[in-house]
Each structure stands twice: as structure tokens, then as C-alpha cells.
Amino acid sequence: MGDPGHGPHGQDRPAPPRAGSSPRDRGRLRGRARAKGETRDLSFTTAATGRAGQSFVWTGDTAGQGWGINPDLGGYTAYATMHATRPDFFVHCGDTIYADGPIEASVTEPDGQVWRNLVIPEVTEVAQTLAQFRGRHRYNHSDDNLTGMYAEVPVLAQWDDHETTNNWYPGEVLEDPRYDVERRVDVLATRSKRAWWEWQPISNGRDRREGQRIHRKVARGKHSDVFCLDMRTFKDPNTPGLERERTSLIGDEQVRWLVAELKRSTATWKVISADLPLGIVVPDGDLQESLSNRDPGAPLGKEIELARLLREIKDVPGVVWITADVHYCAAHHYSPERAAFTDFSPFWEFVAGPINAGTFGPNEMDATFGPRVDFIKTADYANQSPRGGNQFFGHADIDDDGALTITLRDAKGSVLYTRELSPER
Numbered sequence: 001m002g003d004p005g006h007g008p009h010g011q012d013r014p015a016p017p018r019a020g021s022s023p024r025d026r027g028r029l030r031g032r033a034r035a036k037g038e039t040r041d042l043s044f045t046t047a048a049t050g051r052a053g054q055s056f057v058w059t060g061d062t063a064g065q066g067w068g069i070n071p072d073l074g075g076y077t078a079y080a081t082m083h084a085t086r087p088d089f090f091v092h093c094g095d096t097i098y099a100d101g102p103i104e105a106s107v108t109e110p111d112g113q114v115w116r117n118l119v120i121p122e123v124t125e126v127a128q129t130l131a132q133f134r135g136r137h138r139y140n141h142s143d144d145n146l147t148g149m150y151a152e153v154p155v156l157a158q159w160d161d162h163e164t165t166n167n168w169y170p171g172e173v174l175e176d177p178r179y180d181v182e183r184r185v186d187v188l189a190t191r192s193k194r195a196w197w198e199w200q201p202i203s204n205g206r207d208r209r210e211g212q213r214i215h216r217k218v219a220r221g222k223h224s225d226v227f228c229l230d231m232r233t234f235k236d237p238n239t240p241g242l243e244r245e246r247t248s249l250i251g252d253e254q255v256r257w258l259v260a261e262l263k264r265s266t267a268t269w270k271v272i273s274a275d276l277p278l279g280i281v282v283p284d285g286d287l288q289e290s291l292s293n294r295d296p297g298a299p300l301g302k303e304i305e306l307a308r309l310l311r312e313i314k315d316v317p318g319v320v321w322i323t324a325d326v327h328y329c330a331a332h333h334y335s336p337e338r339a340a341f342t343d344f345s346p347f348w349e350f351v352a353g354p355i356n357a358g359t360f361g362p363n364e365m366d367a368t369f370g371p372r373v374d375f376i377k378t379a380d381y382a383n384q385s386p387r388g389g390n391q392f393f394g395h396a397d398i399d400d401d402g403a404l405t406i407t408l409r410d411a412k413g414s415v416l417y418t419r420e421l422s423p424e425r
Contacts, residue, residue: 052222053400057082058091058273059393060324062140064162064357067385068103068117069143076356078391078411079145083153085395085413090153091226093324093353094160094275096200097136099127099192101162109385118142126165128181130191133163137199156218157200158228160275160325164192167284169235215254217261223398223423225267227258231276238284239301241293246304249276249291255305259312262319268402268423270316274323278306278349279332279371281364282325290325292366297340303368310344310369317424319345320404322394324353328361328378329392329408331417332371339370348419350406352394358383359390375408375417386411 062076069075082090103123107115120142122135141147161168165179165188172185182188197212214230234251241247250258262270276282282290291302299307313319330351336342349371361378365371379390391411398404402423407415 052402053398054088054220054224055085055395055397056089056091056220056224056226057085057087057393057395058093058322058324059353059355060093060160060275061095061162061327061354061357062092062097062146063103063123063136064095064098064101064327064354065383066101066103066107066117067115067357068119068123068139070116070386071118072116073387074145075143076140076145078355078386078393079143079149081409081411081413082355082393082395083145083149087153087395089156089220090149091156091228091273091322092158092200093273093322094158095162095325095354095357096157096159096196097133097140098162098357099133099136100165102126103139107385109387110381113387115385115387126176126178127192128179128188130195133192133195134198137195141199155200156226156228156273157196157202158230158273158275159193159196159200159214160232161289163196164189164232167238167289168232169237170233171237215257217265219267221267223268223402224271225261225265225269226271226273227261229258229272229274230254231274236302238287238289240286241288241291241301241303242295243301246308247301248305249302250305250309255309259309262313262316265316267318269318269320269398269404271396272319272321274321276325277323277351278321279334279366279369280326280330280351281366292368294364294366296367299341299368303341303366306369307341307343310341314343314345319347320406320421321347321349322396323349323351326351326361326363327354327357327359328376328390329353329394329416330362330373330377331375331406331408331419332365333374335370335372337370338367338372340368344369348406348421350394350408350419352392352408354386355391355393356386357391358385359388360384374419377408377410377416392416 102125103117105119122132123139127133168185174183218226236247276290281292332349335346359379389411395407404421406419408417
């Protein structure tokens with residue numbers, strides 16, 4: 001359940017074919033009163049050592065917009081689809097829960113079909129207490145498809161906004177009347193992070209001084225280092241994004257860390273997993289939630305921070321960005337020849353999600369960093385339920401020689417888009 005090499009894994013299926021050693025033991029779960037509970041075989045999988053190649057999947061957005069575990073459809077079946085690809089690890093790009101989205105027993109879809117949810121008390125209203133945040137995670141982990149994958153595939157988890165509340169930033173005080181117990185986002189985020197950490201355990205490496213830090217690098221063999229970002233903890237307030245001075249989404253400390261680690265990395269591919277996209281406009285009413293600001297000119301506001309980052313890593317080969325968040329899938333190529341800001345090297349960004357939530361899109365693109373939409377697949381209509389099949393994940397396969405093949409896939413595993421990338425020598 002944690003970062004590769006740190007989580008418990010089940011026995012139902014054989015270990016992934018590219019995995020390293022898989023020690024097994026027998027364990028027993030105990031409750032708070034130390035009563036004996038369920039006994040299960042446990043195992044964990046380390047990064048491959050005998051082969052250079054790796055494969056992984058990524059997505060985001062689980063149980064959003066009120067679309068929860070539907071027993072009539074088999075629950076979170078897209079998790080089983082990801083699992084069937086036999087990935088070496090899984091990156092959850094954020095929105096692991098929707099703490100701000102109540103789940104009702106039934107929802108009538110636009111075509112008249114009735115979506116039926118399993119429901120527990122903690123998901124029927126917005127999460128404000130620690131128990132409610134914990135209940136949200138417990139709810140998702142009651143799905144056999146999700147737990148079957150988590151039991152076998154190492155998970156690199158990130159958080160975004162819905163682990164706490166929609167589009168939040170530090171220091172915010174909510175005006176939403178549903179928050180009648182606690183309206184201070186900082187308090188809610190502290191509770192949210194504690195529950196998230198209990199259900200999505202991650203490793204911070206060997207330095208105990210780092211504490212509970214979500215941004216981190218995870219090395220996965222010769223060809224891949226994964227850099228998980230935290231684009232929530234250090235975020236400045238949402239504004240129209242037109243400030244002449246720099247405002248933060250990632251924060252100075254994290255930018256310095258990322259630049260240093262990217263330059264230090266010897267992996268063929270440096271995969272940056274972001275919980276928010278780069279060139280997609282993500283509005284928060286009249287404000288902006290993400291980096292982009294709808295202004296195609298020179299970087300402003302939070303874009304200045306990204307410009308600094310791209311400038312400092314322009315000589316680092318093999319940088320690829322992955323993300324979710326916007327509830328559709330897309331492939332974007334960024335190049336200075338199309339951009340207002342030109343001091344960077346071309347790169348790809350691949351977007352894939354949701355995995356069990358409402359599907360939307362497309363969003364407007366911001367031209368500041370020169371994105372070209374190479375592929376896009378969106379909902380048939382806004383907030384389409386998972387029944388429609390427009391649930392998406394990305395799959396990355398790295399050959400032993402370092403060649404990278406990215407595919408974007410739907411809930412049934414159909415390949416919608418393929419991009420082959422060669423190592424930069």
C-alpha cells in the first residue's frame with residue numbers, strides 16, 4: 001500500500017512478472033481492543049533488479065461527484081482493468097477520496113437509469129471530523145477491485161484538493177454552510193492529511209528530519225525515477241492569476257528540491273507526477289485553481305514559478321509529466337516555438353482520469369508554454385457516470401533498452417492513444 005518496497009501485498013495472484021524479490025509471511029490483524037481479527041498472507045515487492053524495464057499505471061479521482069461503489073456494476077471495475085495490465089507500480093495522482101462530495105444511495109442519470117451506491121454513514125455528508133475523513137478512505141478500500149490491486153501493486157500516492165475540500169488553499173475559511181462543525185481549511189487539512197497518511201502510507205526515504213512530506217523521489221531501477229509533487233500544501237490563494245510578481249503553487253523549497261533531484265538523477269526517464277495539470281485552465285469560479293490563467297502572454301502569477309522551474313531544468317534529459325485532476329484524458333506537447341515563454345526544452349504531459357468519478361471536459365488551454373493538444377477524449381456530457389465507460393488511466397512501459405511507450409486507456413482497457421518516446425542520449 002505504500003511506496004514500492006514498503007507496502008503489504010496479498011496472495012490471490014502471482015507477483016508481477018518484472019518484480020524483484022517478494023518475501024511472504026503470515027500476519028493477523030488486530031482491533032483496538034487487541035481482539036484477534038482476519039488472518040492473511042502478506043508479501044511485498046521490491047523494485048526489479050534483474051531487468052532494467054518497468055511498467056506502471058497512473059490515474060486519479062476516486063468516488064467523485066457522488067458516483068461511489070455500485071454493486072450492480074461490480075464496484076470500481078476500472079481498478080481491476082489497471083491491475084490486469086500487471087504493472088510494477090501504480091501512481092495515484094490525487095483525489096484519492098472526495099471528502100467534500102456526499103454519496104447518496106441512488107442517483108438518477110440523465111437517461112433515466114438509476115445508479116445505486118453502497119453507503120456508510122461517513123460518506124453521506126461532507127467530512128469535517130477525523131472519523132469522517134477516515135471513513136471516506138475506509139469506504140473506498142471496501143471495494144474488492146481497489147483492494148485487490150493495492151494488495152499486490154506498490155502504490156505511489158499523492159493528494160490534491162478533494163482529500164480535504166474543493167480547490168482549497170492554506171489559510172482559507174470556507175463559506176459553504178455545509179461546514180457547520182469546522183470552516184477553517186487549515187484544521188480540516190490537518191485532519192485530512194492524518195487520515196490520508198493512515199490509508200496511503202508512503203516513505204520519505206532515510207532522512208527522518210523530512211517528517212511527513214508528500215513530495216518525494218521514488219527510484220525504480222535504471223530507467224525511471226518518479227518525482228511526486230505536492231501542489232496543495234504550499235499553495236498561495238486562488239486569484240485570477242494575473243499578478244506581475246510570482247505567486248506559489250509548488251513553493252520555493254519544493255522547487256529547489258525538484259531542480260536539484262532532477263539534475264542529480266541518472267535515470268533515463270524522470271517522470272514528474274503532478275496533482276494539477278500545467279497548461280489546462282482549471283477555473284475556480286472567476287479565479288484560477290491551477291497554474292494557467294487564460295492569458296496567452298508572458299508568465300504571470302503562478303506561471304512565473306513554473307517558468308523558473310522549466311528554465312532551470314532545460315538541460316535535464318528525459319523529463320515527462322503525468323497528471324489527472326480534470327476528469328478526461330489527453331496528451332499535450334509543450335514547445336518553445338509555440339510559446340510566449342521560450343527558455344525551456346520541449347516536453348510531453350499526459351493526462352489520465354477519472355478512475356471512478358464523473359467525467360467532464362474539454363477545458364481551455366493556456367498558450368503561455370506552447371502546448372499542442374495531440375489527443376483528447378472527454379465525456380459524452382458533463383458529469384457522465386462511470387457507467388458510460390469514459391474512465392481513463394495511463395500506462396507506461398519502459399523496455400530494457402529504455403524506450404518508453406505511453407498509452408492512454410479506458411475503463412475496459414482499450415488503447416485510445418499511443419506515444420513512443422526514445423531515450424535522449
